[in-house]
Amino acid sequence: MTFENPDKKEKAMATPSSLASVAANTRKPGTNTLGIGLEARGVHAWFGKHHALSNVSLDFPAGTVTALIGPSGCGKSTFIRTLNRMHEFIPGAAMAGEVLLDGKDIYEPGTDVTKIRLKIGMVFQKPNPFPSMTIGENVLSGLKLAQLKNSNKDELLEECLVRAGLWNEVKDRLNAHGGSLSGGQQQRLCIARALAVNPQVLLMDEPCSALDPGSTLRIEETIKELSETMTIVIVTHNMQQAARVSDFTAFFLADGGPGEMIETAPTSQIFSQPRDQRTENYVTGRFG
Amino acid sequence: MSESKVSVKPSRPWRPSPKERAINFALILGSVLASYLLVAVTELKGKLAYFAVFFVALAVLNLVRGVLTRDWMNGRDQFFSIVMLLGMTMVILPTASILYTVFDRGRKGLHAGLLTNDMSLATPSDPITSGGLLHAIIGTFLLVSVALVVSLPIGVLTALYLTEIKGRLTRPIRFLVQAMSGVPSIVAGLFILSAVVYTVTKSYSGLVGSLALTILMIPTIARTAEEVLNLIPNDLREAGVALGGTQWRTVAMVVVPAAKSGLITALILGVARIVGETAPILLLTGGGDAVNLNPTQGAMGSLPFYIWKSFLLGTEESITRGWAGLLVLLVLVLSLFLLARFLGSRRTK
Numbered sequence: 001m002t003f004e005n006p007d008k009k010e011k012a013m014a015t016p017s018s019l020a021s022v023a024a025n026t027r028k029p030g031t032n033t034l035g036i037g038l039e040a041r042g043v044h045a046w047f048g049k050h051h052a053l054s055n056v057s058l059d060f061p062a063g064t065v066t067a068l069i070g071p072s073g074c075g076k077s078t079f080i081r082t083l084n085r086m087h088e089f090i091p092g093a094a095m096a097g098e099v100l101l102d103g104k105d106i107y108e109p110g111t112d113v114t115k116i117r118l119k120i121g122m123v124f125q126k127p128n129p130f131p132s133m134t135i136g137e138n139v140l141s142g143l144k145l146a147q148l149k150n151s152n153k154d155e156l157l158e159e160c161l162v163r164a165g166l167w168n169e170v171k172d173r174l175n176a177h178g179g180s181l182s183g184g185q186q187q188r189l190c191i192a193r194a195l196a197v198n199p200q201v202l203l204m205d206e207p208c209s210a211l212d213p214g215s216t217l218r219i220e221e222t223i224k225e226l227s228e229t230m231t232i233v234i235v236t237h238n239m240q241q242a243a244r245v246s247d248f249t250a251f252f253l254a255d256g257g258p259g260e261m262i263e264t265a266p267t268s269q270i271f272s273q274p275r276d277q278r279t280e281n282y283v284t285g286r287f288g
Numbered sequence: 289m290s291e292s293k294v295s296v297k298p299s300r301p302w303r304p305s306p307k308e309r310a311i312n313f314a315l316i317l318g319s320v321l322a323s324y325l326l327v328a329v330t331e332l333k334g335k336l337a338y339f340a341v342f343f344v345a346l347a348v349l350n351l352v353r354g355v356l357t358r359d360w361m362n363g364r365d366q367f368f369s370i371v372m373l374l375g376m377t378m379v380i381l382p383t384a385s386i387l388y389t390v391f392d393r394g395r396k397g398l399h400a401g402l403l404t405n406d407m408s409l410a411t412p413s414d415p416i417t418s419g420g421l422l423h424a425i426i427g428t429f430l431l432v433s434v435a436l437v438v439s440l441p442i443g444v445l446t447a448l449y450l451t452e453i454k455g456r457l458t459r460p461i462r463f464l465v466q467a468m469s470g471v472p473s474i475v476a477g478l479f480i481l482s483a484v485v486y487t488v489t490k491s492y493s494g495l496v497g498s499l500a501l502t503i504l505m506i507p508t509i510a511r512t513a514e515e516v517l518n519l520i521p522n523d524l525r526e527a528g529v530a531l532g533g534t535q536w537r538t539v540a541m542v543v544v545p546a547a548k549s550g551l552i553t554a555l556i557l558g559v560a561r562i563v564g565e566t567a568p569i570l571l572l573t574g575g576g577d578a579v580n581l582n583p584t585q586g587a588m589g590s591l592p593f594y595i596w597k598s599f600l601l602g603t604e605e606s607i608t609r610g611w612a613g614l615l616v617l618l619v620l621v622l623s624l625f626l627l628a629r630f631l632g633s634r635r636t637k
Contacts, residue, residue: 086529089529114534117530128526128527130542131546132548133545141531141541144541145538145542
């Protein structure tokens with residue numbers, strides 16, 4: 001299934017941001033910053049013998065925000081973790097299907113996993129800044145971890161923090177430790193950290209679930225700004241949030257068996273006229 | 289104006305009131321009296337009797353106080369608070385007693401040349417002021433350094449294998465490490481004696497002593513480091529690889545720095561495990577009386593050996609020397625601990 005969204009097409013044509021040119025070494029200059037997006041085809045996931053996710057096919061067109069909603073245990077987080085190969089970190093994990101980034105399967109044998117994760121960044125549910133590093137070092141840690149060279153680190157640092165909406169709060173204490181920030185600030189620090197390696201796709205696994213409404217709002221604004229230059233997939237339990245930030249919404253449900261994707265559509269449609277009765281029950285709050 | 293505003297004084301209402309404090313004092317006094325009375329009247333005799341009766345009386349009195357003022361639950365709570373206090377005292381008293389004895393007897397053996405002379409020219413019955421334990425300090429320092437240089441990388445890498453790689457051999461290796469940490473030190477000494485000294489080197493040296501110490505040190509470092517690394521949240525590892533780091537880069541840049549102070553503790557515990565180790569040293573190092581800077585050749589002194597030998601010689605002077613050696617060893621270990629705490633707590637920029 002592919003969705004046509006005229007607004008988004010324009011975005012996809014947009015010129016690369018200055019961030020992209022700063023961190024241009026992650027991708028060859030001149031290539032489209034956005035690529036053509038991410039596609040999941042027939043993805044299954046297992047934990048040991050437990051079949052957690054069954055046959056999910058979903059497109060994430062470049063430059064869009066896709067929200068994954070559904071009750072706990074329906075496989076949303078499992079699914080998002082298959083999209084940048086974090087799923088395989090869990091002992092006993094297995095998967096089937098294909099995940100195509102710009103048409104190339106990221107699970108293809110011989111693929112360099114670290115390169116994939118550079119292109120597909122991730123923000124986790126719990127803010128996890130590196131405790132041994134300062135705020136500035138945290139933001140630039142991706143460059144060191146992936147051994148990327150960057151001549152203008154100060155500019156990149158400022159740009160990432162500005163885009164994550166944190167610059168004004170931390171510009172005077174970049175040498176303080178990441179742990180000295182509040183929860184919401186830490187999460188924005190983690191977003192800035194993910195941005196520094198300039199990913200094509202950003203996966204966010206319930207990024208606001210531990211945050212207060214003010215911080216949530218800031219992060220939602222950040223997501224909207226980021227969607228101009230990257231493809232975003234966000235797992236959320238908050239349906240208002242899905243409605244506010246996303247272009248497309250996919251509803252997941254595990255009805256006794258493995259989790260499945262019940263329905264996907266443009267967000268306005270999911271919330272106004274869902275095709276499936278179960279989706280309607282969920283989004284109107286009748287269960288879940 | 290501002291002074292008149294401050295009409296509320298900070299107070300701590302959760303602290304015991306003067307009345308409660310008076311009762312506490314009365315209970316302690318009562319227990320002291322009870323212990324004296326019971327020891328005087330009954331067959332119980334000795335310091336230990338005072339100690340035991342005092343705590344039993346204090347526990348019972350607090351139980352009664354709790355039951356009378358509140359209820360049975362509170363009484364039990366009070367009773368077990370006293371039991372905890374007893375446990376704490378039983379830990380602290382012997383330690384304090386050991387420290388006091390060592391400092392008290394050891395200070396008689398201190399003199400100006402203690403840390404600058406060795407025993408090569410002094411006989412056991414020479415006055416205290418002749419000779420010293422330079423050779424023993426240097427020997428211990430060399431033995432521990434060599435053992436540390438060998439065991440630290442092996443121990444930490446073992447811990448990293450157990451916590452980060454989690455390969456197929458994790459279980460057998462963890463079992464081996466645990467079994468090794470129970471190896472009696474004399475066994476480690478005998479093993480090196482039969483495997484290395486009799487077959488290869490054919491002579492005593494500091495190096496073979498260090499090898500035996502390494503056997504004792506690796507499991508201590510590996511186990512402590514494993515516990516410390518297990519405390520590092522998995523989130524951080526995932527965040528590292530999600531940023532495009534390889535596993536090795538993530539471990540080196542994120543996991544190990546986050547565990548730094550714990551790893552230093554592991555190192556110190558390893559050193560503390562071996563610095564006073566005597567049995568393998570007796571078997572392997574030869575324990576000379578002169579300074580020997582070469583760990584690969586010749587007899588090498590060490591503090592435990594020096595202490596053992598001084599007490600064995602039996603003259604009044606040499607026994608005093610032994611206590612002085614104990615004092616130096618103790619101060620050395622304590623300063624190591626303080627140094628480690630300092631290094632571990634200091635934040636690098």
